[in-house]
Amino acid sequence: MDRGGWPEVLAPGRVGRREVLRGLALGGAVLGGGLMAAGGAGLLGARRAQAESAEFRSPLIFHSPRLEPFADELPMLPTITGSALTLAARVGSHSFHRDLPAVPSLGYNDMDHLGPTIEAHTGQPLHLTFRNELGAHPLGRDMDHTLHGVDHSYMTHPPTSFHLHGGATPPESDGNAMQMSRPGQAHDHHFPNAQQSSQLWYHDHAMGITRLNVYAGLAGMYLLRDQYDTGLPGNPLGLPAGEFEMPLVLQEKIFTDSGAPSARSTPVVPEGSWEGGAVGDVGLVNGKVWPRLAVARGLYRFRLINAASFSVWTLYLSNHMRFWVIGNDGGLLDAPVAVDRLRVAPAERYDILVDFSGLAPGESVELRNDEEPPFQAAILGEVAMPVFCRFIAGAGSGFTGPIPQSLRGGPWQPPALPPADTPTVFRDVTVSQPYALWIPPAIMTLNNLHYTDPDIEMPRQGTVEQWNIINITPDPHPIHLHLIMFRILGRHPLRTLEYQAAHPQPAVGTKWTPSAENFLGGPLIPPQPWESGWKDTVLVPGGSVTRIIVYFPTADELGFDPDAVFSSQPSQPGNIAPAHHEDMHGGDQQGGDLQGGDLQGYVWHCHLLDHEDHDMMLRFRTIV
Numbered sequence: 001m002d003r004g005g006w007p008e009v010l011a012p013g014r015v016g017r018r019e020v021l022r023g024l025a026l027g028g029a030v031l032g033g034g035l036m037a038a039g040g041a042g043l044l045g046a047r048r049a050q051a052e053s054a055e056f057r058s059p060l061i062f063h064s065p066r067l068e069p070f071a072d073e074l075p076m077l078p079t080i081t082g083s084a085l086t087l088a089a090r091v092g093s094h095s096f097h098r099d100l101p102a103v104p105s106l107g108y109n110d111m112d113h114l115g116p117t118i119e120a121h122t123g124q125p126l127h128l129t130f131r132n133e134l135g136a137h138p139l140g141r142d143m144d145h146t147l148h149g150v151d152h153s154y155m156t157h158p159p160t161s162f163h164l165h166g167g168a169t170p171p172e173s174d175g176n177a178m179q180m181s182r183p184g185q186a187h188d189h190h191f192p193n194a195q196q197s198s199q200l201w202y203h204d205h206a207m208g209i210t211r212l213n214v215y216a217g218l219a220g221m222y223l224l225r226d227q228y229d230t231g232l233p234g235n236p237l238g239l240p241a242g243e244f245e246m247p248l249v250l251q252e253k254i255f256t257d258s259g260a261p262s263a264r265s266t267p268v269v270p271e272g273s274w275e276g277g278a279v280g281d282v283g284l285v286n287g288k289v290w291p292r293l294a295v296a297r298g299l300y301r302f303r304l305i306n307a308a309s310f311s312v313w314t315l316y317l318s319n320h321m322r323f324w325v326i327g328n329d330g331g332l333l334d335a336p337v338a339v340d341r342l343r344v345a346p347a348e349r350y351d352i353l354v355d356f357s358g359l360a361p362g363e364s365v366e367l368r369n370d371e372e373p374p375f376q377a378a379i380l381g382e383v384a385m386p387v388f389c390r391f392i393a394g395a396g397s398g399f400t401g402p403i404p405q406s407l408r409g410g411p412w413q414p415p416a417l418p419p420a421d422t423p424t425v426f427r428d429v430t431v432s433q434p435y436a437l438w439i440p441p442a443i444m445t446l447n448n449l450h451y452t453d454p455d456i457e458m459p460r461q462g463t464v465e466q467w468n469i470i471n472i473t474p475d476p477h478p479i480h481l482h483l484i485m486f487r488i489l490g491r492h493p494l495r496t497l498e499y500q501a502a503h504p505q506p507a508v509g510t511k512w513t514p515s516a517e518n519f520l521g522g523p524l525i526p527p528q529p530w531e532s533g534w535k536d537t538v539l540v541p542g543g544s545v546t547r548i549i550v551y552f553p554t555a556d557e558l559g560f561d562p563d564a565v566f567s568s569q570p571s572q573p574g575n576i577a578p579a580h581h582e583d584m585h586g587g588d589q590q591g592g593d594l595q596g597g598d599l600q601g602y603v604w605h606c607h608l609l610d611h612e613d614h615d616m617m618l619r620f621r622t623i624v
């Protein structure tokens with residue numbers, strides 16, 4: 001099995017502020033794109049050697065205190081269910097490891113970090129009241145006041161926006177980044193749940209501080225069940241249930257010596273400045289560093305999510321035994337896919353089966369990662385975060401059912417995955433890191449635009465489109481579209497330098513989406529078998545053209561108007577004066593925000609949260 005199917009293309013790209021600063025710190029010698037491409041292999045080799053020397057610690061990055069692995073039990077996330085729920089974001093006090101003190105953290109309801117798993121059922125709508133009950137933000141000093149409306153009040157009164165990731169949700173309930181609640185305010189969300197069984201998740205989406213809110217803990221799992229995938233023992237699919245089905249929320253972090261999570265990864269970027277993305281050096285599962293889990297010697301269903309801000313991981317089990325992928329973002333695959341490695345980008349979910357029956361009682365196996373950080377992080381000395389957790393086999397045999405032969409298309413199974421639709425509209429979009437004269441500040445962009453620029457995508461409802469996502473950076477970006485699920489058609493390497501030379505990139509603010517069809521570096525590489533179903537997030541490799549097939553449903557099909565105008569104010573505004581966002585609203589906005597602070601449409605963005613905050617996020621509308 002290969003590493004997720006993409007030959008790493010270290011295509012030359014442009015560099016952002018952090019990358020500029022890194023380059024300066026290293027003597028300014030590594031900024032040139034050509035050098036990046038030419039020097040990649042040697043540098044990576046040297047870095048791997050450094051990583052294997054246990055004592056090597058790059059002075060250009062922060063390091064967590066040394067922590068004993070597998071000291072804590074893997075926490076079970078509580079589950080809540082019902083047709084009307086309340087989730088309140090609060091400041092808690094959380095210890096991330098046995099040997100770390102409790103520190104301020106964010107969580108939902110009575111959880112000090114992360115939130116409960118919401119279980120919902122297809123066809124049963126959920127009314128969720130989200131309340132912002134936050135106080136001073138644990139990462140307030142990391143807020144960058146040059147980003148979209150972020151001001152000093154955010155440190156003590158942080159805004160929030162609650163988003164159900166993967167949900168087909170009415171726009172006023174979708175957690176628009178501009179529809180923020182301040183402490184004391186609340187917002188009512190209607191989630192129709194009119195979609196098949198799938199593994200969604202919820203997280204904060206507030207403009208300019210999403211990376212800090214999520215890193216501090218505002219995320220949780222949302223399992224949507226249906227009549228096939230019931231989540232109950234004896235379910236028609238024969239899948240493990242109850243204690244043998246577990247959400248695993250995977251993250252990586254860096255800790256300070258005081259035990260607090262650090263949003264910064266390098267002293268090269270000053271506190272209070274947007275950094276561009278931080279690789280963690282410890283792994284967390286369900287909010288604990290490197291936990292251990294006692295397992296029965298049987299089959300388990302793990303609902304994995306990469307809930308990290310920045311890193312793509314290649315996961316494997318330490319004894320290299322195979323496991324089975326049975327589903328991804330949008331639901332089940334047609335049949336289990338046996339793998340021994342699985343590449344997971346931020347915001348991607350994978351539904352896997354792991355069979356511990358071959359272990360002897362007392363034997364253990366670890367969930368590990370060996371994906372190197374992207375090139376531009378690696379040049380600071382960042383290395384792969386090696387492990388998430390340890391499973392220790394007990395004496396009991398647990399769930400002993402077989403691996404299902406199929407998951408769809410049979411009796412008492414959901415219908416087989418349909419072939420991807422045939423597109424009638426083709427749309428080129430770009431992913432880039434523009435910079436001016438090599439001088440900070442830099443920015444990450446889609447289509448070379450700021451979030452507030454008016455020239456947004458406006459696909460027609462009822463239309464099948466092919467989006468060609470052209471990534472001229474050397475690094476991977478997981479691209480996520482709200483409202484819809486899509487299919488991955490495949491990926492081409494891009495002859496990036498030639499493409500850029502033929503189409504010089506204008507200053508940020510001018511839409512730049514030239515066709516890349518004459519600059520493909522090879523044939524279409526089809527998606528991996530485990531990417532074959534419905535996806536809401538696609539890993540777009542560095543130097544690539546990634547093609548997805550997207551159907552934009554009509555209001556009739558959705559049961560709500562996806563182009564409805566809605567207020568930017570929360571539905572329960574309390575006694576707090578309306579927020580002012582004038583600085584974020586342009587004047588003549590064909591598809592943009594309306595006068596008076598009203599909003600329209602959804603967003604698509606990179607799910608590297610640092611990128612999303614600045615400015616790799618754009619609005620889109622689906623029009624009639």
Ligand SMILES: [Cu+2]
Nearest residue numbers: 477606608611
């Ligand atoms: Cu990105």
